[in-house]
Amino acid sequence: MTDKFTQSKLDRCISCGYCLPACPTYQLTGDEQSSPRGRITLMRALQDGKMPFSDALAESSFCLGCRACEPVCPAGVEYGVLLEEWREISWQGKNRPLIVRGLFEAVKSKWRVRAMGVISPTARERKADPNLNLMMGCFERVLFPKVSRTVARIAPEVSITKNQGCCGALHAHNGELERGKEMAKELGEKLSGTILTTAGGCAAHLAAVIGNERVNEFSQWWSAQEKLLKPIEKNGKKIRIGFQDSCHLRNGLGIFKQPREILKSLGDYVEIPDASGCCGAAGSYSLLQRKNSRKVIAKKIEDIKDLNLDYVITVNPGCTRQLATSLRRSRVKTRVLHIAQLIEMAVN
């Protein structure tokens, strides 16, 4: 029998349960099977052939893949990798959600990704520092083209080329692990030097494949530049700012202090309760599991409302979209911006 999961990674878990309080889906249900520990117990049964993969399909889909269980795990279980391996097997053939198939098609080649950007005005191509290249993203091009334009304006040293593909995070998280790794490598070859990305999820995936030293997430990069900014005021008062972590940026790369440092310099920074907790966007999750995605964000929307914030700042396009639509639905006036956009307000 060939192994379905990397056995040594499964063996790391000692079932202590320290991950339970950190897991958003366990918080929703209180059921063991929707906790990281419970899911690893299931993976063990799958690995040993005691249970067919079809039985556990729902749990592999219910997991957000936010990896909040990893930093709290003293045993060092790489849950994110195990989940990718699980979906690699579970989400094949007819079990691959239609939406995922569609998303894969959309980013299949460089020209398709580029074509997505045609309908929305992203940053223009330019040659600047050859060793600092902006990653344009795939869905960020369509959904939030302003972000790359903003980066182009506030970081003139960054080189920009439009002819680049998707980083493959989408694939890795949705059952095409090997393809996801290949795509990251291709992007790593296409763009020289440091790759600067405005998407936390992409940063974590890219870094895992081509190495941390090759990848800089935007807030991480900006905070290292030590550019002094003045606080932004509105009606003579400092703006009130909250922040939503990008799960993979925080849990995968350990980056969460840098964006907060920046925001503290830009206004009256308020920590949203459970800012490190997933907003429910979770890549394709908000499309595949709409109801659960809304349940995950419900408390956060209430909290943001109570805090009376001017802005909630994000470092990942999925979070931007999820927060913006959810706040709109609940008629909360707080605006959602990528951190680069707020920095630009201070620069001007």
Added chain:
Amino acid sequence: MSSAPNRDNRKLVDRLTALVGAEIVHGDAVALESYSRDATPLFHGLPEVVVTPRSTQEVVEIVKFAASTKTPIIARGAGSNLCAATVPLNGGIVLSMNKMNKILEVDRAQMLAVVQPGVTNQTLDETVAKEGLMFVPDPGSKNVSTIGGNVATSAGGLRGLKYGTTKNYILGLEVVTGTGEVIRTGSRMVKDVAGYDLTRLFVGSEGTLGIFTEITTILNPRPRAAKYGVAYFTDLAAASNAVDQVVRAGILPATMEFLDNPCILAVEEFANLGLDTQAGALLLFGDDGEPDFIDAAVGKMAQIAAEVSGSRGVTLAADTASADALLYARRCSLPALARLGTLSILEDISVPRPIMSDAVKGINEIGKKNQVLIGTFGHAGDGNLHPTIVVDKNDERAVHGAEKALKEIFEMALALGGTITGEHGVGSAKLPYLTARLGEGQMQLQRGIKSVFDPAGILNPGRLGS
């Protein structure tokens, strides 16, 4: 140590569903597999059904049904116990209590809380902290483990020397006994000697005498300040000597935790605190109370630790955050140690504190003799040691060596006048050694006691009192 494959459970699921509703009855393969383990390695067994009650009344219905059909019931909190007390080795019903998780009352005047069993230690302590109070029991797993689980195992923690353990903090219980009868033991009063102390009997009964549905706990005033430090020694004998001198000096500190060298290395790798990884032993010490008082007490402890022979240095935590980081790192000793192999078996012996260093010396000799790695950490203040054997589970020789080492550790503990479990419980893992600890006479009495509370023998059968 895996139980037989699950029998066809349709009938059982249907009958329970008719009784308490489909919403809380889970009979699918995924649910059964998920509740087939706790945090004890090597033990695995499928239940026939998982039920997640929301009220005492539902528990009563389930217990009555189980008694009439002789179906085992295994009550479970967070499943973080380390003695296989909640692994369903005989099938039956896993009764997961963690949805009964309300804090019903916090009484500031009487300094008590009334809670449902599924509340976690951390949640209760954080809630009462807002009233300036403290829930004292703090097992290493407090962020996940439940109050029901504390009561079932009489859980200890990191401050046993000064504060005692769970058994010192339970005033009263609402319990569903094995016949489905609801009783209320104890009261809301510290003084109450009306009748046998059934409350204390239930504490540590590991789900074999009744199902707890409501718990009344004592709360303490929350200390105004706390201060912690770390001392390093060439070996544990030196650390142990320091502990003795601290106690002799009339100081009763809240916390005196130690790690041996393998534990220091493992914890440092996880937590990156800058610990002295060359040290043979580390002592994490601290106290809580009035600021002036603890300044003096912790200062004195630091001085003693620095002056004993074999001291390698002492540092005091600069602030609460770094003290918390130290305590958290200590709580993570076990999982961090587990990184060193694929199978880690944690033990829980207790010996009289003054001979603790003899016990650790003995443990190390047993490890050498059986060629297995043993890292030991524990509660230096109260003599409770957690030798942890870490091996590769595919290495048959090593696994066999681990089993032999375990047995020898228990025998040594008993020979030293100690016990086979200080705070984790007996469960299935330590049941084979219980007679050696208690003697046949007491075993008989324990069986007799169980049969009074659970005449049908349905409550966690095959464990204590069976």
